[in-house]
Amino acid sequence: MSGNTKAEPKWVAGCMSGTSLDGVDVALVLTDGAQIFEFGDSFFRPYSEAEQALLRSQLGSWDASDAAVDLIHTAHADALSKLQGTEIIGFHGQTFAHDPKGRGTYQAGDGAVLAAKTGKSVVWDFRSEDVQMGGQGAPLAPFYHHACARYIGATEPLIFLNLGGVGNLTWVDPNIEDPAQEGALLAFDTGPANAPINDLMQARLGKSFDKNGDLAARGTVDATLLEAFANHPYFAVVPPKSLDRNNFHDVLTQVENLQDADAAATLTAMAAVSVAMGVAQCPTAPARVLVSGGGRKNAVMMAMLATHLNCPVEPIEAVGLDGDMLEAQAFAYLAMRVKRGLPTSCPSTTGVSAPIGGGRMSAPE
16 A cells, blocks of 8 residues: 555544435544554434525536535535544545546535634545546445445455445455555445436425335336346446436426326336346456445335345344444545545445545645
């Protein structure tokens, strides 16, 4: 590994505000940037309906409004104020646009502003350098997943599956010590996960998500639409590969003539099928799949995944990890890696040309 060989573990606060726009997660991790030693407190600061509407209005934008950026800074500072004892903050910002082969990637939020608000050093802008070096800039949690696999004592290859707005998986060989080493990791976005379901629920029923998959459970999957979806060219692309939240936005148009329950069931099946096709692209079959993100609370989605995959599919809580805070924790871990000059992505996670460490540091003064 590059960077300092030894480092004192520090309590780092990681922040995440994902594409589901539900709020800000903050979580403390005691880490030296290589190993996880302990997990600390966490806190969720929800966005109000008005705040969600403001942020949603900026999706796809490459220059967010002052009001949206101010909200991002205020909400993060508010959430961070609930955690004590941190020395460093990992600040992801809010992704509004992601076009790695075109305009790049855009996470709204300025680490220098957050450093001034909190009085702590802030590591931010994690993705830009990866994109500049030919990478997809996403996903960035894989190096953290590797640390988690070693933390839980895994001995066989396994998959960490995050079902947020978009699905992404990390295949990990925990027997390889350095996550940047060839063969340790493969990571990529699998396809749409909760975003189309949430958008459907909002548009048709004024609800933000399909709680527990209750609506999908009452519906029937449209096999013709599912088959057409499975033939989308994205699924044939060799990983690593990544998606923007709206790359599969047309699936909503495809289900517009279906009854509510059938539409929900079909969109849920699309998420599960895209994961199954992703798992088939991994180097070896996983011993188990550990699921984080909102999708793990959708009983229909979990049952569909279990049907498609030939191994146990479990919520990540099964191994004592927190599926709601995993991404926030990841940015705590990555912040410490940036501080130490260690890589945060590599060819098998983002397609970047060589292992690189992204991120900028802003001191509070």
